[in-house]
Amino acid sequence: MIEILSPSQVDRARVTGRLVGDILDTLRDRCEVGTNLLDIDRWAQEMILGAGATSCYVDYAPSFGRGPFGHYICTAVNDAVLHGLPHDYRLADGDLLTLDLAVIVDGIAADSAISFVVGSGSAADLAMIDTTERALAAAIAAAQVDHRIGDISRAIGTVLSGDGYPINMQFGGHGIGTTMHQDPHVANAGRPGRGYKLRPGLLLAIEPWVMADTDELITDADGWTLRSATGCRTAHSEHTVAITADGPEILTLPSRLR
Incomplete structure (x- = not known):
């Protein structure tokens, strides 16, 4: 299903997106050496429920997981990159942590992910995170009315491959709206001019991710x-973006960056 939201629904998506961005921003500030992943999950739960929002993850049970997920946030450390299940682990200096969060407010979902190093980080880790962030920025710039999904995928792939990273095509971005995962699929590499034509009211969760x-x-x-098959480090950056007549609008920026 590809869902085109009404202007009032996009307004509601802005509220959801701001909440997701603010929760991730708060969690990033709280994460330090010694922080337990289960505490991050508990903090996320408190903020989601305190805002009157609903988690997209607790009851999430897709075919590729051993569901239901049962937690409020994905916490992926080092060689883990997607769907990181929170568990009893305390962060160590130099750990590369990815937090991925999706919630629903007033019937509309938003989804975002950030990667960062806890404590002191290596140049290689910081460069890999930077690559995913630049790929995300390039993809958002390509998310214009009458462009196509392939234009977004091409923008992502150009940055990722240009920096020398292999690209996995199994998982990527996706449509989002009244549910978390919708069509169209947004691969992290592709051919320009191909795929679904972008229209105002379409929401996309765009998420470049790589393994070293x-x-x-x-x-x-x-x-x-x-996890990466070789045990190498990974990184993941994601925003929910609204396609509008005035250009792409990032919905999941935290309040301090608006």
Whole structure:
């Protein structure tokens, strides 16, 4: 299903997006050496429920996971990159952490992810995070009315491959609206001029992610967490974007960046 939202629904999406951005911003500030992943999940729960929002993850049970997910946020550390299941682990100096959050407010969802290093980070880790952030910025710039999904995918892939990273095509961005995951799929590489034509009211969760030296994923024993097959580091950046007649609008920026 590809969902085109009405102007009033896009207004509601702005509220949801701001909440997602603010929660991730707060969690990033709270994460330090010694922080337990289960505490991050608890903090996310408190902020989501305190805002009157609904988690997209607690009851999430897709075919590729061992569901339901049962937690409020994805916490992926080092070689984990997607669907990181929170568990009893305390962050160490130099850990590369990805937080991925999706919630629904007033019937509209928003989804975002950030990667950052806890404590002191290596140049390689910081460069990889920067690559995903620049790929996301390039993709958002391409998300114009009458452009196509392939234009967004091409923008992402050009940055990722240009920096020397392999690209996995199994998981990517997606449409979003009254539910978290919708069509169209937004691959992290593609051909320009191909795919669905962008229209005002379309919301996309665009999410470049990479693994340092492989494009192959393995599934953790927890049935959810996806890791690099080689044990290499990973990074992931994501925003929910509204396609508008005036250009793309990032909905999941935190309040301090608006």
